[in-house]
Amino acid sequence: MDVALAKAWLDAAADAIAAQADQLTTLDAAIGDSDHGVNMNRGFGAVRTALAGAAPDGVGAVFTLAGSTLVSKVGGAAGPLYGSALRALGKSLPEGPEVDAAAFGAGLRAGLEALRKLGGAAPGDKTIVDAYLPAVDAYDAALREHAGDGDGGLGAAARAAAQAAAEGMRATVPLQARKGRASYLGERSIGHQDPGATSTWLIFQALADTAAP
Numbered sequence: 033m034d035v036a037l038a039k040a041w042l043d044a045a046a047d048a049i050a051a052q053a054d055q056l057t058t059l060d061a062a063i064g065d066s067d068h069g070v071n072m073n074r075g076f077g078a079v080r081t082a083l084a085g086a087a088p089d090g091v092g093a094v095f096t097l098a099g100s101t102l103v104s105k106v107g108g109a110a111g112p113l114y115g116s117a118l119r120a121l122g123k124s125l126p127e128g129p130e131v132d133a134a135a136f137g138a139g140l141r142a143g144l145e146a147l148r149k150l151g152g153a154a155p156g157d158k159t160i161v162d163a164y165l166p167a168v169d170a171y172d173a174a175l176r177e178h179a180g181d182g183d184g185g186l187g188a189a190a191r192a193a194a195q196a197a198a199e200g201m202r203a204t205v206p207l208q209a210r211k212g213r214a215s216y217l218g219e220r221s222i223g224h225q226d227p228g229a230t231s232t233w234l235i236f237q238a239l240a241d242t243a244a245p
């Protein structure tokens with residue numbers, strides 16, 4: 033993963049979120065306050081602008097800038113959660129214009145840990161964690177199989193992560209929310225797909241589309 037690929041991933045995520053913003057908001061209308069698409073689109077649009085106007089010298093700096101932008105530009109739960117994850121990813125990476133697939137995977141997990149520390153959600157609470165955790169587990173498992181690939185396994189690991197995020201997202205439907213606004217609904221949150229798990233899938237799918245086109 034180099035600086036160009038890191039930026040291309042975040043641009044692809046911004047594109048996917050813009051295209052699916054109405055769908056994210058519709059999901060949030062069912063169990064939240066109808067703003068997840070608006071929040072995410074505003075945040076990732078600001079990330080796109082920030083990255084276009086900056087020349088980060090390392091991969092870590094790309095993610096640190098993106099994370100700080102999300103934290104400062106997005107109200108609501110998801111902005112600070114994703115922002116903290118991206119900042120932790122950026123800070124965990126070794127300095128330099130390129131990092132290997134293992135370091136990037138460790139960074140994704142550092143991001144998950146920061147997000148969990150901030151939000152306190154456990155697996156099964158019907159949140160971002162339910163897509164993000166299986167994604168990083170699948171990334172690591174695929175990387176062990178594909179470390180000998182030409183790209184060091186990044187493409188295969190990203191594809192596996194996106195598939196696991198999709199499964200985790202779909203598995204939120206029967207869950208009762210225990211964190212965030214949807215938890216106020218109690219049992220009435222059952223039967224709806226979690227908006228944040230859905231945006232997490234979009235972000236991992238964007239990674240797969242960028243790293244393994």
Ligand code: ADP
Nearest residue numbers: 068071108109110151153159160211212227228
């Ligand atoms: P808000 O709920 O403040 O309006 P958003 O609508 O942008 O914020 O984001 C809602 C999403 O945030 C939820 O669908 C859920 O996935 C995620 N979320 C909320 N609280 C938490 C938490 N404590 N940990 C992880 N994810 C959370």
Ligand code: MG
Nearest residue numbers: 064065067068
């Ligand atoms: Mg909301």
Ligand code: MG
Nearest residue numbers: 065067108109
């Ligand atoms: Mg809100």
